[in-house]
Amino acid sequence: MTLERFLYFGSDEIAVPTLEALAEREQVLAVLTQPDRPSGRKRKLTPCPVKARALELGLQVLDPEKVGEVSEQLQDLQPDLAVVFAYGQYMPRSIFELPRHGSINLHPSLLPKYRGASPIQSALLDGLEESGISILKVSAKMDAGDLLLQRRVSMGEEDDGVRMRQRFASLGAELILEALEGLREERLSFVPQDEAEATECGKLSKEDGLLDWKRSAESLRHQVRGCQPWPGTWFELENGERIKVFRVRIEAATAKAGTLLELKGDGPLIATGEGALRLLELQPPGKSRMDGRSFMNGYGRLLPEMLP
């Protein structure tokens, strides 16, 4: 198979290393990304990470509101293959079938599991100890195309959403090169997914981050790990302020859920529906993240009355 002329579709940070790997070895005709959005403290129009990097690399960037708008330009480029990773926009068939050999997509889960918008976070929320990344053919149905290559990854105690994203980001860069080589030498082929095994995950919402002490310590810990970097996890004080929680440890203890059991050691210890959680890293409103000890130094005496 002849693969020389590439298009890259991506927006999110996780897709940056893959673009870099591709741009270094191959001819990237154009990079398609999301248009600039207002973001950050000043709400100013900011290019997405992939666009920013693509410009630095001197690549042609196209950021239409809808991909359809640039289909003619893409046609003129005569691409052999499009690589898609966290593009964040729906691609109509006319686009993903436009390159001579179609389009392939990177997806950070072991498909057919966790098709959809939040594969990394959902796998962590479910408490999985293993996940992975897949490369598949783009098809009309989201994440349902034929599989080309997968790589398994184990997830440990210390792995939260942020770390897993980093790992998948660099893994994507490795895997894409492997996939291209496999395709050129025709060693790899596309195999259909097992539809019976398929599961879907939707977008997370802000409210998914609220900690409910009535749940078990274990599921709360999964929540804390999975809701990074967004929406984060937090609990509310009586005055409505939100204390974010970044890292916790499960400890044995039984008491009414939500009870503050201890204010010493590595952090506050709070009873849950099943077991207790030691809060090891937190962030009060307007402050930066701090470890549990620091938190107790400043907030310890307030906490007992302020916990609802």
Next chain:
RNA sequence: CGCUGGGUAGAGCAGUCAGGUAGCUCGUCGGUCUCAUAAUCCGAAAUGCGUCGGUUCGAAUCCGACCCCAGCCA
């Protein structure tokens, strides 16, 4: 000029509204107690209140400008 909160000893905070020369918890150092100790008790060091300027006899506290940090927003 999107909105909001914040910058005070090594860390986390109080004090700012009613200006008078800085306090709490933890840590650090020394000592005490103890078989021992991260536990107890006693004591000490350290800072000079984000920056610049103004008002004032006097400012962390009032006024002005600026810098930095964090949250909201998907």
